[in-house]
Amino acid sequence: xxxxxxxxxxxxxxKELIKGVDLKIDYGEIVAVMGHxxxxxxxxxxxxxxxxxxxxxxxxxxxxGQEITHKTIDERATMGLALAFQSPPSIRGIRxxxxxxxxxxxxxxxxxxxDDLDLPQRMLAKVNLxxxxxxxxxxxxxxxxxxxxxxxxxxxxxxRPKLMILDEPDSGVDIDSLxxxxxxxxxxxxxxxxSMIIITHHRHILQYLEPTRVHVLSGGRVALTGSYGDLMPKxxxxxxxxxxxxxxxxx
Amino acid sequence: xxxxxxxxxxxxxxxxxxxxxxxxxDIDLSDFIYSGxxxxxMDDGTKRRTLEVGVDVSDIxxxxxxQMDHAVILSQLASKIKGLELMPTDVALQRYEWLREYYxxxxxxxxxxxxxxxxxxxxxxxxxxxAPHEKIDRPVQACLYIGSEGMLQAPHNIIIAEEGSxxxxxxxxxxxxxxxxxxxxxxxEFYVKKGATLVFTMIHSWSDEAYVRPRxxxxxxxxxxxxxxxxxxxxxxxxxxxxxxYLAGRGATAKFNTIMYASKDSIxxxxxxxxxxxxxxTGESVFKVVATGNSKVYNRGQIVGxxxxxxxxxECRGMILCPTASITAIPELIAEHSDTELSxxxxxxKLQEEQLHYLxxxxxxxxxxIGILVKGFLDPGLPGLPERLQAEIRGRLSMLDRxxxxxxxxxx
Numbered sequence: 168x169x170x171x172x173x174x175x176x177x178x179x180x181x182k183e184l185i186k187g188v189d190l191k192i193d194y195g196e197i198v199a200v201m202g203h204x205x206x207x208x209x210x211x212x213x214x215x216x217x218x219x220x221x222x223x224x225x226x227x228x229x230x231x232g233q234e235i236t237h238k239t240i241d242e243r244a245t246m247g248l249a250l251a252f253q254s255p256p257s258i259r260g261i262r263x264x265x266x267x268x269x270x271x272x273x274x275x276x277x278x279x280x281x282d283d284l285d286l287p288q289r290m291l292a293k294v295n296l297x298x299x300x301x302x303x304x305x306x307x308x309x310x311x312x313x314x315x316x317x318x319x320x321x322x323x324x325x326x327r328p329k330l331m332i333l334d335e336p337d338s339g340v341d342i343d344s345l346x347x348x349x350x351x352x353x354x355x356x357x358x359x360x361x362s363m364i365i366i367t368h369h370r371h372i373l374q375y376l377e378p379t380r381v382h383v384l385s386g387g388r389v390a391l392t393g394s395y396g397d398l399m400p401k402x403x404x405x406x407x408x409x410x411x412x413x414x415x416x417x418x
Numbered sequence: 419x420x421x422x423x424x425x426x427x428x429x430x431x432x433x434x435x436x437x438x439x440x441x442x443x444d445i446d447l448s449d450f451i452y453s454g455x456x457x458x459x460m461d462d463g464t465k466r467r468t469l470e471v472g473v474d475v476s477d478i479x480x481x482x483x484x485q486m487d488h489a490v491i492l493s494q495l496a497s498k499i500k501g502l503e504l505m506p507t508d509v510a511l512q513r514y515e516w517l518r519e520y521y522x523x524x525x526x527x528x529x530x531x532x533x534x535x536x537x538x539x540x541x542x543x544x545x546x547x548x549a550p551h552e553k554i555d556r557p558v559q560a561c562l563y564i565g566s567e568g569m570l571q572a573p574h575n576i577i578i579a580e581e582g583s584x585x586x587x588x589x590x591x592x593x594x595x596x597x598x599x600x601x602x603x604x605x606x607e608f609y610v611k612k613g614a615t616l617v618f619t620m621i622h623s624w625s626d627e628a629y630v631r632p633r634x635x636x637x638x639x640x641x642x643x644x645x646x647x648x649x650x651x652x653x654x655x656x657x658x659x660x661x662x663x664y665l666a667g668r669g670a671t672a673k674f675n676t677i678m679y680a681s682k683d684s685i686x687x688x689x690x691x692x693x694x695x696x697x698x699x700t701g702e703s704v705f706k707v708v709a710t711g712n713s714k715v716y717n718r719g720q721i722v723g724x725x726x727x728x729x730x731x732x733e734c735r736g737m738i739l740c741p742t743a744s745i746t747a748i749p750e751l752i753a754e755h756s757d758t759e760l761s762x763x764x765x766x767x768k769l770q771e772e773q774l775h776y777l778x779x780x781x782x783x784x785x786x787x788i789g790i791l792v793k794g795f796l797d798p799g800l801p802g803l804p805e806r807l808q809a810e811i812r813g814r815l816s817m818l819d820r821x822x823x824x825x826x827x828x829x830x
Binding site: 202219235239240241245249250255256258259260261265266269270272283294320323326 | 694752779782783787790796797
């Protein structure tokens with residue numbers, strides 16, 4: 168197993184937001200995490216990435232066989248865990264191309280012989296951002312919703328991660344960007360076979376990626392688990408709330 | 419030629435030798451020596467040091483002035499560059515009687531003890547003049563270098579951008595790697611004539627025991643533009659400066675850009691004052707400062723609107739990385755006319771954790787991420803700067819993350 172989450176409890180500022188989550192993801196597996204707003208999806212993503220505000224009060228997270236609960240954000244990233252943010256910050260004075268290089272392990276200010284200097288251009292081309300101009304743009308400054316999501320992908324593609332956590336890669340993007348994001352991810356998966364967790368509200372992005380499983384979060388717990396083909400139509404026709412209620416009755 | 423005309427300045431200076439400056443700590447100037455005790459030379463160490471402040475003495479195509487302690491050891495090519503004059507101020511004063519009209523005109527010799535000592539113990543300085551309507555393509559370089567331990571260097575600089583001319587001057591001030599204690603009291607009087615443009619870039623690189631008191635004033639005539647770029651990255655003992663721009667002619671413009679990285683025990687009191695005297699004049703001042711260690715930074719900015727259609731804007735952006743450092747922003751807007759528009763914005767805070775975590779999530783270590791954020795925050799993008807100098811300043815900034823300065827390694 169690439170990722171094993173066991174009985175995970177997470178608090179932010181004393182408030183428990185994840186209340187006992189168990190989740191396993193195999194190498195090369197794609198899973199979707201869905202659920203209504205404030206169900207704990209983003210909390211789970213940021214906890215896995217190691218954000219210190221998200222305190223693991225009990226339980227464990229094993230990544231590639233290693234306990235990572237006490238590892239820092241950058242340590243987890245170098246181990247192969249990459250997060251594409253739902254709303255990434257914009258930072259003045261820092262060029263997107265430089266961050267893509269750094270994500271790929273190249274110091275753009277003092278490269279070593281043999282370093283891949285075209286990495287930013289290649290990664291930007293994968294997400295249909297003009298390589299020359301976007302490499303020199305300040306990080307996410309003045310980017311549209313869709314451009315931000317594509318900038319996120321270009322950065323995490325450069326990391327060549329074992330696990331991608333994509334936090335709503337489809338929110339706030341127009342239909343053209345959705346296509347680029349969807350195709351970009353599918354392409355990347357085909358050639359790299361990395362595992363993915365896709366957090367989303369919609370079927371559209373999942374059509375490109377066909378996850379093996381769908382988990383529905385509610386109140387900080389995994390309320391439902393099922394196959395994409397089985398759960399997705401039900402979610403779309405009756406919504407999370409009723410589905411969870413009805414599933415409860417059956418149990 | 420007799421120096422009698424200077425006698426009145428000497429008398430005024432003698433009256434002011436104990437006069438404290440308005441701002442900054444009082445420095446005991448008797449602790450310093452006034453004549454150098456090293457043989458001025460241009461070895462590799464000197465060249466390297468000089469390059470750090472943006473002056474390339476091996477660039478044979480630019481007008482270059484190099485002064486070590488009291489001795490001018492390089493004042494090259496000025497005669498070969500059309501429309502440019504470059505020589506030591508004392509030589510220029512001997513040569514041109516008319517230049518006396520520019521001597522202690524923008525500044526008062528009795529302003530404080532530092533202007534006084536600059537008159538009484540004057541150690542050369544540069545005179546740079548662009549002839550009317552000449553556009554000097556390559557930046558003119560000037561370096562004031564202190565080589566002797568305990569030396570006080572007090573040059574008197576005069577720059578005249580004649581009517582319709584354009585000039586870009588880069589001044590680097592530094593001390594030798596072996597020199598610890600030093601003082602620099604540079605007097606600079608600049609004159610930007612009608613329709614002329616002067617871009618003046620100053621890069622400072624001092625030692626932990628250097629006391630620095632530059633005194634600068636510029637008079638800008640009708641339609642003239644003065645742009646000042648100031649960069650300070652290495653630690654200094656104590657620096658105080660408050661250059662003043664007098665926008666005396668209609669439509670004159672002044673812009674000050676200040677970039678500072680304050681570290682260790684540096685005491686930095688830097689500001690500027692812009693007087694919008696004539697109709698339609700505009701002034702702008704932007705400070706960007708990062709404070710670490712035990713440094714104390716004061717940013718003073720003042721814009722005075724004295725005539726109609728005048729505009730002024732002050733901006734101070736500060737990032738504070740250590741709890742033992744401090745930044746004080748003192749913006750002053752003074753409206754002395756009903757038809758003036760003045761504004762300021764100041765924001766000081768810690769490094770944004772959200773940005774730090776974001777970079778870390780790309781596998782960048784916290785130390786490197788802090789360095790990158792600091793560098794990005796200070797990134798010059800200064801107007802009117804040649805690419806070589808932009809690159810030079812960026813290079814200086816990138817040393818911040820390589821040397822680990824600005825990272826957690828630096829004691830807070």
